[in-house]
Amino acid sequence: MDGPQDLGGKRNFGPINPEQDEPIFHAEWEKKVLGLTIASNGLGHWSIDEGRFARESLSPQQYYGLSYYEIWYEGVTALLKRHGELTDAELAAGKALQPGLRTNRKVTGEAMPKVLASGGPSERPKSSEPLFSVGQKVRTKLAHPAGHTRLPNYARDKIGVIQALRGVHVFPDTSAHGEGEQPQWLYTVEFDGAALWGPDAEPGLSNTIDAWESYLDPA
Amino acid sequence: MHFREGEDISDDHHHDHDNHLSDMDAKVRALQTILEEKGLVDPAAVDVVVETYEHKVGPRNGAQVVAKAWVDPEFRASLEKNASAAINSLGFDGRQGEHMHAVFNTPEQHNMVVCTLCSCYPWPVLGLPPVWYKSPPYRSRVVYEPRKVLGEFGVELPEGTKIKVWDSTAELRYLVIPMRPAGSDGMSESELTDLVTRDSMIGTGLALEPEQE
Numbered sequence: 491m492d493g494p495q496d497l498g499g500k501r502n503f504g505p506i507n508p509e510q511d512e513p514i515f516h517a518e519w520e521k522k523v524l525g526l527t528i529a530s531n532g533l534g535h536w537s538i539d540e541g542r543f544a545r546e547s548l549s550p551q552q553y554y555g556l557s558y559y560e561i562w563y564e565g566v567t568a569l570l571k572r573h574g575e576l577t578d579a580e581l582a583a584g585k586a587l588q589p590g591l592r593t594n595r596k597v598t599g600e601a602m603p604k605v606l607a608s609g610g611p612s613e614r615p616k617s618s619e620p621l622f623s624v625g626q627k628v629r630t631k632l633a634h635p636a637g638h639t640r641l642p643n644y645a646r647d648k649i650g651v652i653q654a655l656r657g658v659h660v661f662p663d664t665s666a667h668g669e670g671e672q673p674q675w676l677y678t679v680e681f682d683g684a685a686l687w688g689p690d691a692e693p694g695l696s697n698t699i700d701a702w703e704s705y706l707d708p709a
Numbered sequence: 710m711h712f713r714e715g716e717d718i719s720d721d722h723h724h725d726h727d728n729h730l731s732d733m734d735a736k737v738r739a740l741q742t743i744l745e746e747k748g749l750v751d752p753a754a755v756d757v758v759v760e761t762y763e764h765k766v767g768p769r770n771g772a773q774v775v776a777k778a779w780v781d782p783e784f785r786a787s788l789e790k791n792a793s794a795a796i797n798s799l800g801f802d803g804r805q806g807e808h809m810h811a812v813f814n815t816p817e818q819h820n821m822v823v824c825t826l827c828s829c830y831p832w833p834v835l836g837l838p839p840v841w842y843k844s845p846p847y848r849s850r851v852v853y854e855p856r857k858v859l860g861e862f863g864v865e866l867p868e869g870t871k872i873k874v875w876d877s878t879a880e881l882r883y884l885v886i887p888m889r890p891a892g893s894d895g896m897s898e899s900e901l902t903d904l905v906t907r908d909s910m911i912g913t914g915l916a917l918e919p920e921q922e
Contacts, residue, residue, distance in 0.1 A: 498825030498852045498876065503845040506861045508913075512839050514763050519737040524762070524837075525755030526741055528804075533749060538880075542827055558828070558843045563737060575749060576740075584739040590747030599753025606761055609804040612880040640878045642825050644852065656808070656881060676879055687853045694871035697852055700879035 492634055492643060494553035495546035499644040499687070520559040527566045532597035532605055535573035538612075539666035543638040544568045612660045614673035620703070622677060626652045627709040630679070630701065638666035641705045645697070649709045650681040653698060661702055675703040767836035770801045771884060772905035774834055775916070776898045778811075779889040789813070792884065796834060806833035806882050812875060813886045814912075819870050820885045821859075821912030823851045824877040831882035835907060842911065852876065862913045885909065887916040 497503075515521050531541065545565040546553070553561065570576035573591075580587050597605055622628060632647035633639070640662050656676040664672045683695030744750035774796055778785040788795040792809040796802070809831060812820040824830065825848050830838040841847050851858045855872045859865070866872070875883045887909040893901060896919065903922055908914030 495826055497845050497848040498823075500845070500849040503849050506841050506846050506850075506858060508839065508841045508862065508908075514767075514837055516840075517734070519734045521759040521763070522737045522741055522755060525758040526737070526744065526750060528758045529750045529754045530744070532754075545827070554845065558840065560733060563733070563740070567740065570744075575747070576743065580743050581736075581739060584742060586743050586746035588747075590744075590749040593748035596749055596751055597754045598751045599757050602751075602754040602757040603761070605804075606758065607803040609802070609807045611807040613808060640826060642876065642878060644825075645876075656879070659879060662879075676881075678881075680873075683853075692854055692856050692872070694869070695853075695855065696871065696873045697876065698873065699876045700881050702879070 491543070491546060491636060491638060493546040494548065494550040495542075496643050498642045516557075523559045523562050523566070527562050528606075529597050529602070530566050530570060530575075532602075533573075533575070533592045533595045535575070535592065536569050537660075537665045538610060539638055539660070539662040540668070541565060541569060542662070543666040544572075546638075613657045614660065614671065616658050617673070618658075618675070620655055620675045620677075622652045622655075622675075622703070622706065622708070624652050624654060628652060628677075628679060628706040629709040631705050631707065635663065637663060639663050639705075641701060642699065644686055645679075645681065645699050645701075648681055648685055650679040650685065650699075652677050653680040654678040656700060659702070661704070663702075663704075677701055677703070677706065679706070762832070762837050766801075766803075766833060768834070768905075768907035768910065769902070770799075770836075771831070771834035771907070771910045772902040773799055774801070774811075774884065775886055775905045775910065776901035778886050779893075779901055780898045788886070796884075801833040803833050805829070806831050808881045809834070809884060810881050811884050811886050812873070814888045816867075816888070817869075817871060819866055819872050819912065820883075821851055821855050821872060821874045822877060822883040822885060823848060823874060825849070825852060826876075826878060829877035829880075829882065831884055834884055835910060839907075859913065862908060864913070864915060885912040887914075890916045890918045892919045 545561050629649050630646050658673045659676040660671040661674050664670055678698050679701045680696055680698045683691035778788050788811045792811040796809050828838055828843040852874050855874055904917045906914050909916045
């Protein structure tokens with residue numbers, strides 16, 4: 491989706507301003523948002539892709555106006571509401587008004603270290619031969635899907651070269667919308683800077699993206 | 710514009726910020742209460758997450774990977790071939806590092822990592838990302854003007870050095886292996902880890918020289 495999250499190549503966001511000796515969290519509530527989000531992910535209602543789509547579906551005003559963990563708060567509350575685990579009435583009341591659904595999937599404190607250590611690998615068994623090989627020229631698709639995609643705007647309809655095959659991975663465009671994992675080959679594609687940014691690109695620049703097979707056509 | 714927290718230094722800003730935070734504090738407390746009452750979240754699990762990323766997992770992990778790659782050619786080769794396995798062999802694994810890939814800086818090519826679409830970052834080796842990494846200025850600009858961005862981090866590369874910017878658009882997570890700095894000959898692996906900064910493993914910095922440490 492051409493939402494506010496797709497930032498590559500956008501202008502006028504100003505200087506980077508790295509904070510010296512930045513703390514890991516800037517407030518106690520940020521810690522809780524991180525912990526509550528990861529614990530809620532463990533209920534298994536949504537994929538990482540649906541989680542990303544929830545955050546990028548905020549309006550540009552919200553996305554650019556909120557801090558990072560405020561965006562996470564908006565994301566996790568939207569996901570919990572969508573999956574029947576939270577209501578606006580409960581948020582307004584500040585207390586539970588109906589029972590939880592997936593209480594049997596609650597991640598306990600004892601189980602959480604293992605959940606963090608095992609993560610959520612996206613690679614799946616190979617069930618097809620890859621269409622492309624290293625060194626092959628490809629053109630990325632021109633598309634502006636309404637749903638989730640991980641093909642950034644700046645790298646659409648551009649010619650690049652397959653730099654590496656990365657195995658078969660869950661396809662976010664379907665996984666984000668409850669349409670299954672539909673795993674596909676994943677490739678690292680390299681572009682000459684000028685192919686993306688035109689003749690004024692910084693000399694010596696190249697860019698890579700990781701692209702699923704259906705994002706690519708032979709060039 | 711809360712994504713630029715680093716520059717909130719005026720009194721006005723602080724005032725806004727504090728009000729804002731207490732509002733968020735109340736909202737997040739309410740959410741936690743509701744989820745605990747419903748039996749969906751164990752407060753101990755929330756504490757484990759915070760404890761893990763506040764105190765256990767951070768860029769010191771990545772620094773050990775880099776220092777080992779500098780002194781141990783066999784480890785370096787395994788890192789090139791299968792970074793996940795090499796990094797796991799040092800005891801670092803898990804969430805947001807399931808599929809690792811190491812990219813090696815050379816005098817000819819410098820590497821930088823970004824996630825233009827969200828905030829993908831190799832947690833097991835670098836911990837949680839800093840605010841600037843997750844914010845629009847870095848995410849929008851580094852893909853087309855990495856040299857200018859480097860300048861804002863105080864880094865100037867030789868004119869002929871090429872720059873490759875890796876956009877983490879899938880579940881692969883990239884770790885930059887900076888060049889071993891001049892003057893570090895004879896230092897032990899453990900001493901070398903002190904030269905490896907977080908930014909040098911994102912590509913917005915270089916490893917420190919021994920006298921900068």
